[in-house]
Amino acid sequence: MENQPEIPKIEDLPSDAAGRREALFVPLFTSSERRLRSFVFGMVPSQQDVDEIMQEVSIVLWKKFDQYEPGTEFIRWAYVVARYEVLLYRRKKARDRLCFSEKMLELLGEEYEDDEDVLERERTALDRCLKKLPESDRETLITIYSKDMKINELAEATGRTATSLYKRLNRMRAKLLTCVESQLKTV
Template structure:
């Protein structure tokens, strides 16, 4: 790496003298003084970290203006992908059910799974949890495909009975908890 100060070029002082011009250019791009200050700061930081790539004898001001312009357009592209939510309207509409519901549901499911017959448990685990096809599960269990389908059907029915599940709405928080969560979100 060439020491640029030996060649009569002082990067730091030259960089500092361009800051007023950089700020004026940033204001013209962004239209906001605070954003312009942020752009200039980002430009100076990038230029300082990449100063070894600047060639003395070329136009430092043009190099800095290019960095600033590229940073401005990068921020604009990024801003185009972001959603403005100054009053937390969108954020307040988001919710996640508390972890304990999933944990309790899983414990209940595992307890119920232990209560079904071994051949039904094996079939449902192979197909529904492990992703084997009916044919592959039949081969693993040494039985006919129809037998696997029958075991899975009986296992599902028995699990629904043991868990007291009648439909999709039975998963997640109970009706009372769901009402509390909804009330909190709309308040």
């Protein structure tokens, strides 16, 4: 079973129904949101699509929270809801040639669920390894990968040549790969 957050004790819950529901839902959703977002991202072509779908997923999860069975894995239940929302979104965008077929989305969703534990271990190992890098290396990686900046732009902004930046990135990637592989062997 996944590492779910600790659920508050009944006596610690607010006395009103809405407050109890929120006290139970919020920790489960927030602890699963990153994994759920990653799941959705595997089935749609852009971050904008993920954001739109995640809005709908969070609303549906909240509205249907009374259907969730406490003690079961929240993330598994959320994956089912997310897969359904991706299919609905796909139908709305059916004319967009970048959409996968429903069968492909089903296969991707099943595949992701099968590999989810492995992916989570890899993400955890990568997080640990990133923290071991010098601050300047971490900043470079974050700038390149999360801000969609081109190597030439970053090289110009930092006063380096694109070639030297490529070499530096390759060294960082190799260092991260070695670290992640080492972390995974110990798990």
